[in-house]
Amino acid sequence: MASQKPSIPKGTRDFSPVEMSRRNFIFETTRRVFKKYGFLPIETPAMENLSTLLGKYGEEGDKLLFRILNSGDFLRGIGNSEVEHASPAALASKITSRGLRYDLTVPFARYVVQHRNEINFPFRRYQIQPVWRADNPQKGRYREFYQCDADMIGSDALVNEFELVKIIDEVFSELGLKVTVRINNRKILAGISEVIGEKEKIVDITVAIDKLEKIGIGKVKEELLSKGISQASLDKLDPVFVMHGDNEQKLDQLESYLASSQTGMQGIAEIRKMLEYLQTDPVSAGVALDITLARGLNYYTGAIIEVKSDEVQIGSICGGGRYDDLTGIFGMPGISGVGISFGADRIYDVLLQLERFPASAEEHTQLLFVNFGEEAVKYILPMLGKLRSAGVRAELYPDQARMKKQMTFANQSGIPFVALVGENEISAQQVTLKNMETGDQQLLGFDTLLTILRSQLS
RNA sequence: GUGGAUGUAGCUCAGUUUGGUUAGAGCGCUGGAUUGUGGUUCCAGAGGUCGCCGGUUCAAGUCCGGUCUUCCACCCCA
Numbered sequence: 001m002a003s004q005k006p007s008i009p010k011g012t013r014d015f016s017p018v019e020m021s022r023r024n025f026i027f028e029t030t031r032r033v034f035k036k037y038g039f040l041p042i043e044t045p046a047m048e049n050l051s052t053l054l055g056k057y058g059e060e061g062d063k064l065l066f067r068i069l070n071s072g073d074f075l076r077g078i079g080n081s082e083v084e085h086a087s088p089a090a091l092a093s094k095i096t097s098r099g100l101r102y103d104l105t106v107p108f109a110r111y112v113v114q115h116r117n118e119i120n121f122p123f124r125r126y127q128i129q130p131v132w133r134a135d136n137p138q139k140g141r142y143r144e145f146y147q148c149d150a151d152m153i154g155s156d157a158l159v160n161e162f163e164l165v166k167i168i169d170e171v172f173s174e175l176g177l178k179v180t181v182r183i184n185n186r187k188i189l190a191g192i193s194e195v196i197g198e199k200e201k202i203v204d205i206t207v208a209i210d211k212l213e214k215i216g217i218g219k220v221k222e223e224l225l226s227k228g229i230s231q232a233s234l235d236k237l238d239p240v241f242v243m244h245g246d247n248e249q250k251l252d253q254l255e256s257y258l259a260s261s262q263t264g265m266q267g268i269a270e271i272r273k274m275l276e277y278l279q280t281d282p283v284s285a286g287v288a289l290d291i292t293l294a295r296g297l298n299y300y301t302g303a304i305i306e307v308k309s310d311e312v313q314i315g316s317i318c319g320g321g322r323y324d325d326l327t328g329i330f331g332m333p334g335i336s337g338v339g340i341s342f343g344a345d346r347i348y349d350v351l352l353q354l355e356r357f358p359a360s361a362e363e364h365t366q367l368l369f370v371n372f373g374e375e376a377v378k379y380i381l382p383m384l385g386k387l388r389s390a391g392v393r394a395e396l397y398p399d400q401a402r403m404k405k406q407m408t409f410a411n412q413s414g415i416p417f418v419a420l421v422g423e424n425e426i427s428a429q430q431v432t433l434k435n436m437e438t439g440d441q442q443l444l445g446f447d448t449l450l451t452i453l454r455s456q457l458s
Numbered sequence: 459g460u461g462g463a464u465g466u467a468g469c470u471c472a473g474u475u476u477g478g479u480u481a482g483a484g485c486g487c488u489g490g491a492u493u494g495u496g497g498u499u500c501c502a503g504a505g506g507u508c509g510c511c512g513g514u515u516c517a518a519g520u521c522c523g524g525u526c527u528u529c530c531a532c533c534c535c536a
Contacts, residue, residue, distance in 0.1 A: 136533090138531080315535060316535075404495070404496075407495050407497090409496085412497090437497095
């Protein structure tokens with residue numbers, strides 16, 4: 001039988017032990033901070049019904065959903081002419097009824113509605129699970145990646161937004177990364193479109209403004225014109241492009257610009273409040289108001305938050321915002337939520353590029369017993385048990401291989417200590433401990449061995 | 459979904475322009491020098507249907523078509 005070349009689907013990855021240790025470092029750090037702020041864990045299924053997913057992420061998002069082919073006779077009831085003439089999208093909806101989750105926020109909204117009677121509101125939950133998007137892979141973009149989400153639902157107080165910024169600051173400082181937190185408010189964007197008289201075009205306007213930094217004023221205007229925004233409206237937009245200064249100065253400029261929009265003024269008030277809270281307990285990361293920050297997810301209604309690395313050029317490594325009515329779609333209106341999502345895979349890429357993973361992220365075996373044969377094995381096993389009980393990560397080389405081979409194994413596995421127990425040691429009731437880094441070795445009793453290991457490995 | 463690059467040994471890559479016996483290097487791997495000592499050194503060795511499918515040719519890693527992967531950009535986003 002011809003062997004086939006093994007492979008994995010486009011945009012997915014395997015993770016080796018070293019990579020897993022490092023990924024766990026990121027997951028454990030975020031989890032620790034989430035817990036500290038009172039968030040509780042939940043998990044949801046990898047797949048959701050398409051009715052839950054569709055229409056929540058905009059037209060583009062719908063296209064990026066991985067759909068799962070129905071089981072059984074999925075073509076039943078579909079005629080030949082339908083197969084030939086129906087649009088691919090229409091056909092897809094006939095043969096698929098479930099899809100892989102695209103993010104953790106929408107499944108969470110579904111969860112909240114479905115479990116509303118068990119939940120004690122306001123509810124803080126965290127969730128660390130993979131999501132899937134049928135996007136074209138490239139740098140910092142994968143088809144399967146982890147999100148680490150923290151959301152608070154059932155409260156519209158702005159302290160929640162403040163706390164999210166605190167969490168962001170704490171996670172990234174524990175990871176040793178310098179970041180800038182950019183904030184904005186959807187109500188300000190709504191106010192802008194109201195003021196220029198294109199209220200219903202808010203999505204097109206925000207998407208275009210979002211690109212300002214990347215493509216410049218000229219191209220942004222071009223795009224807006226092509227979306228059917230009038231030249232007169234565009235002229236009214238000009239002051240937005242030239243706003244500058246620190247957060248306070250920008251807010252002052254916005255205040256006079258948005259004076260006629262109640263929604264816009266509310267957005268400004270919300271940002272002000274957030275910044276006030278941050279003054280009482282400042283964070284070390286930069287927090288900057290950026291009115292070009294839009295974010296495509298159309299369920300956001302209030303605060304918008306995005307975090308970028310100051311040191312590595314990559315997409316956003318954390319993002320989030322407030323959504324006032326995500327649960328309304330599932331029949332539970334009037335519940336406001338706000339949350340953030342850490343992109344573990346991009347954070348990994350940043351830490352890797354900066355070589356910022358701490359040595360403590362390694363999870364190597366700490367002590368290897370060299371195997372000198374059956375008699376030695378029986379002598380070693382109880383010691384191995386005691387060491388493990390004492391918290392030392394220890395293993396015995398399973399076969400009586402040549403010593404050179406066993407030493408090479410320890411060296412290449414990054415095991416810092418090797419214990420040699422042969423005839424000499426057994427008769428002396430001792431163990432030879434070798435430090436692989438320095439090459440030093442000494443003959444010790446078990447208690448001394450444990451004391452030394454504890455002091456060296458802590 | 460659109461556009462550009464890429465694929466040769468386990469890894470990083472030469473070789474492809476101008477088709478021509480047996481496809482190379484470094485690192486890694488295996489064995490030995492060194493039968494209770496790894497990381498240095500020296501010696502020897504193994505390892506490749508040149509991404510896959512098809513075409514042109516006496517002859518294809520090299521030319522042509524298709525396809526897939528990875529990377530980059532757009533779109534969008536973590």
